[in-house]
Amino acid sequence: MKLEVGLGLWGMQAFILHPRHHVKLYQEMIEEARWMEELGFDVLWLTEHHVWFDGYVPQLLTAAGALAAATSRLRIGTSCLLLPMHHPLRIAEGAAMADIVSGGRLELGVAVGYRDMEFDTFGIARSQRAARMEEMLDILHLAWTEDAFSYEGRFFQLKGIRVLPKPIQRPIPIWMGGWAPSVVARAGRRRLHLMGARPDDWPIYEEAARQAGHDPTGIKMTLGGDVWVDDDEEEAKAFLKAIAHYLYYDQLGGWGFFTDPATGRPISFDQPETLQVIATAMNALAIAGRPETVTEALWERLARCPKGVVPHLFLRIRFDTAPRKKMHRCMELLTKRVIPELRRRWEKRG
Amino acid sequence: MKFGLGPYWLDDDDPYQRFREMAQQAWLAQECAFDSIWTGEAHFTGHCPHPFVPAAALAVKVDSLRMGVLCQLGLVHPAYVAEDAVTLDNISNGRTILAVAPPWRPEETSGYGLSSQDDASRFAEAVQVLKLSWAPQPFSFTGRHYCIPAHLKANVAALGQELVSLTPKPAQPSIPLWAAALPHTLPVAIQQRLPLVGLPWQEMEELAHLFNEYRAGAGSLPADHIWALARVTWVAKSSQEAKEAVESSLPLLARAWAKMLGPHAVSEAQLMGAAIFGDVDDCIGQIRRYQQVLGINYLICFMALPGIPHSHALRAIELWGKAVISEFRMAAFPRQIRERFLADVYGWGRELAPQLQEV
Numbered sequence: 001m002k003l004e005v006g007l008g009l010w011g012m013q014a015f016i017l018h019p020r021h022h023v024k025l026y027q028e029m030i031e032e033a034r035w036m037e038e039l040g041f042d043v044l045w046l047t048e049h050h051v052w053f054d055g056y057v058p059q060l061l062t063a064a065g066a067l068a069a070a071t072s073r074l075r076i077g078t079s080c081l082l083l084p085m086h087h088p089l090r091i092a093e094g095a096a097m098a099d100i101v102s103g104g105r106l107e108l109g110v111a112v113g114y115r116d117m118e119f120d121t122f123g124i125a126r127s128q129r130a131a132r133m134e135e136m137l138d139i140l141h142l143a144w145t146e147d148a149f150s151y152e153g154r155f156f157q158l159k160g161i162r163v164l165p166k167p168i169q170r171p172i173p174i175w176m177g178g179w180a181p182s183v184v185a186r187a188g189r190r191r192l193h194l195m196g197a198r199p200d201d202w203p204i205y206e207e208a209a210r211q212a213g214h215d216p217t218g219i220k221m222t223l224g225g226d227v228w229v230d231d232d233e234e235e236a237k238a239f240l241k242a243i244a245h246y247l248y249y250d251q252l253g254g255w256g257f258f259t260d261p262a263t264g265r266p267i268s269f270d271q272p273e274t275l276q277v278i279a280t281a282m283n284a285l286a287i288a289g290r291p292e293t294v295t296e297a298l299w300e301r302l303a304r305c306p307k308g309v310v311p312h313l314f315l316r317i318r319f320d321t322a323p324r325k326k327m328h329r330c331m332e333l334l335t336k337r338v339i340p341e342l343r344r345r346w347e348k349r350g
Numbered sequence: 351m352k353f354g355l356g357p358y359w360l361d362d363d364d365p366y367q368r369f370r371e372m373a374q375q376a377w378l379a380q381e382c383a384f385d386s387i388w389t390g391e392a393h394f395t396g397h398c399p400h401p402f403v404p405a406a407a408l409a410v411k412v413d414s415l416r417m418g419v420l421c422q423l424g425l426v427h428p429a430y431v432a433e434d435a436v437t438l439d440n441i442s443n444g445r446t447i448l449a450v451a452p453p454w455r456p457e458e459t460s461g462y463g464l465s466s467q468d469d470a471s472r473f474a475e476a477v478q479v480l481k482l483s484w485a486p487q488p489f490s491f492t493g494r495h496y497c498i499p500a501h502l503k504a505n506v507a508a509l510g511q512e513l514v515s516l517t518p519k520p521a522q523p524s525i526p527l528w529a530a531a532l533p534h535t536l537p538v539a540i541q542q543r544l545p546l547v548g549l550p551w552q553e554m555e556e557l558a559h560l561f562n563e564y565r566a567g568a569g570s571l572p573a574d575h576i577w578a579l580a581r582v583t584w585v586a587k588s589s590q591e592a593k594e595a596v597e598s599s600l601p602l603l604a605r606a607w608a609k610m611l612g613p614h615a616v617s618e619a620q621l622m623g624a625a626i627f628g629d630v631d632d633c634i635g636q637i638r639r640y641q642q643v644l645g646i647n648y649l650i651c652f653m654a655l656p657g658i659p660h661s662h663a664l665r666a667i668e669l670w671g672k673a674v675i676s677e678f679r680m681a682a683f684p685r686q687i688r689e690r691f692l693a694d695v696y697g698w699g700r701e702l703a704p705q706l707q708e709v
Contacts, residue, residue: 012440012518022440022518030410050433055518058433065406066441069373087426089462093399100365101407116507121514122427123497125504161461164396165365256507266507 003302003346004220005313005339006043007036007331008079012063013054015320017246022055028324029063030070035328037074039335043107045079045314050118052255061094068102075105079195079314080177082113084132085122088156089163091136092143096167104168109195110137111177115255116266128155130182137174137190144171175220188212193220195314202306222314223301226286229317229333230326233289239326240288243319249279291337298338299345313342351641351678354650355379355667356388357420357580359610360404361656362396369404371660373411375653377709378664380412382671383679386447388418388580388650392610393425393458402434409442411709418447418650420530420547420580423480424472425453425462428496429516431476432483436520444521449547449578450477451530455612470534471495477527477538484524488513528578531560540567545576550652551607551616553624554643561644578648579640582625584655585670589628595662596627599655606656626651630673630692637674 010032012025033044046063049056057063060078067076076098083091099106112129113119119126135153142149143163151158175195176187184201187194188208197205199221209216226244230236252258253275256266260274267274287297298313305311317330355375360368376387387408389401398404405417417438421431439446452473453459456466464472475493482489490513491498499514529539531546539546546564548557561577582603586592600618608615616624626636626649640646651670653663673692680688 014518021521023443023521026441027443050429051514051516053515053517057437058517059402059430059437061400062402062406062434062437063441065403066410069407069410086430087462089393090400090426090430093393094403097398097400097403100360101369101404103366116505117499117511117514120499120502120505120508120511121429121516123500123502125502127504157463158461162394163399164394165360165362168366 001310003311003313003339003343004042005315005334006045006075006077006222007041008045008314008316008318009047010044010057010063010318011047011049012057013052013320015054015246016250017243018321019054020320025055025320026063026066030066032318032327033067033071033074035331037071039331041074041331041335043075043077043312045077045107045109047079048082049115049255050082050085051121052115061091061098064098064106065101068098068105071105072103073105075107076102077107077175078109080109080111080175082118083110083136084129085113085118085124086136088136088139089143089158089161092140092163095140095172096144096163096165099167099169099172100165106167106169107173107175109175109177111195112183114257114266130186131155134186137186137192140174141171173220175222184208188214188216191216191219193312195222197221199223199304199306199309202309217308218310219308220310220312221305223305223311224298224314225301225316227294227298227315227317227334228286228288228322229291229294229330229338230288231290231329231333233293236288236290239322240286241283243321244283244286245279246321247319248282249275253279291333294334295338295341298342302342302346303349311346313339351637351646351681352385352648353383353670353675353678354386354388354416354418354578354580354648355384355653356386356418356650357390357401357652358388358404358654359390359392359397361606369407371663372404372654373408374660374709375663375667376408376412376415378667379671380415382668383675384415384651384667384671385648386416386418386650387412388420388449390420391422392454393422394461395610397606397610402438405446406438406441409438409445414445416445416447417442418449420449420451422453422458423450423476424469425458425464428476428479429483429498432480432516435480435525436484436516436518439520439522439525440518442521446520446522447526447528448480449528449530450480450535450544451532452534454610454614457612468495473535474538477529477542477544480527481524481542483516484520486519488515490514526576528576531557531564533560536560536563536567540564543568543571543575545578547650548579548581548644548646549614550580550582551611551614551621551624553620554640558643576648577644577646578650579644579646580650580652581640582621582627582655583633583649583651583653583670584625584627585630585633585666585674587629587669589632592627592629592632595655595658595666596622596625599657600625602656630669630677633670633674634677637678
């Protein structure tokens, strides 16, 4: 099986570092999707947030509709749709529509979300996110596989529901975003693909799958990370270092993405030292340089793919601060000088 | 007079193919002087349950038409609808129009786990939330059904934040918001000055009553205030040909809409009575009558008639654009000019069909 490559993350953010008009950002998204298709990439991954000042794309399925019309082969993914913040029927119906208008090209990545303000906007308690996720995954499955279904849950009571039209893909592939052991186990119980989990987490998945009576062979797992390829090694490193600091210190700090294990509270700008330590560690994981450097670093990650798992090379290369020509060059170098070598090595490994 | 095409409620019978046909019809409508293309929303029946997805797809296929979405308010939290609409508006470079209605059937509301007794009050609150969400300034909203922010104790990090700003903002100053002309939407429409849209199955008398009530309640309105009407429309070279086409399709349409619309559904005969069809002159005459009685200045033409081949729909759309729309663009011109220019509408024009394959 050919090594699949997806690029991310399209969040349509008007970064403080480079604020833009959103119409322009969406126009560029369409153009970039067409570049990806021409260059032979497999999946474009969108990402969701709400009520954040940079205009992060809030409704991924609508954006997916636009991408579907702009392309004919490229698969369109969500990384991730924050499922517990939505209504399960709206997502079941909307994902089916996105799958239909794309001719069966939707990849649905879901995650629980974490920003209290986003949950509060929709009147949902963040503390219920895991339980809601479980019910919503049940409902998505029923909605796409059963002609009519009923559901009696803690959050959702549905009676005699027919979700129509059905998606083209039976089923739409679902990816579980996150790396907490409970999340990986949830994915294992339901035989979902893994987005963001580490190879070391695989035994948790295997065990959960085994207990649920599934064979986990053939499950996909994202491997990769923040990547920037340039003809100039140092320029590439400097560029990615700056953007990664913004993403991991400023943005994730502003969101309270990381949790303080001592207090259970989000780590934000009131703990600058802790935040700095985390940002530096995250930054160290970014891969930048000439094609040869990037190939070696990515191979190291790919080589750790657990046996029986299908790797999905997930490269986060889309940053709004990047000059467009540089971004196109990065994609071109990936497709010409990085991915062929990785595919060759992967096939050789068998 | 402006013209829209739709609303398209895609059906369950090969929806991918229906969408491709819709995209071709949208492209042709853009080539033929229409102003907008519309998608509609209906649940649990095989019709389009999420109208923003196909609307966003069409926004990429056609770059000039406005993207109309006839959507339901009250099934889900209105912030989702506000976000879907701004996403579409930025994708389409500010071409979105949103027409809103409460759910068509009680089964849609109960399917979403809600009581249809509150449809009207949820609709009223949702309209307010949409407007607040699209306005430039942060907001809060406290209603019976929706509170934004909700100030839930569990959301610790959000406590103390009194206002929110849904982002991004529309590409337009605000998204035009219209309301389906129904008795229970009227108070909100009047209060918020939302233009009314008459629905394809409503009879002229019913609409005249609602439009007049609106006029009386809203008081003085600007000359460019929209008065919209959706109608089943069909034009052919002869009245007979058009009549045969509509007669062959209406039993199918009446059946499909009965399933989709529940209490709003009407008989085949009523649909026939409300439809605008015939040769060019017939259609022009019937539209004029709606202009006189209702004062409409925007007609949304439903030409996706079930049972009629896509190729026939393309011909009807093209003829509608060339002959009917052109006539209304010349509305104030002297008769001899109109007659000279419209004398040979059936024979004029380039062949558009070959280009459709690329849509």
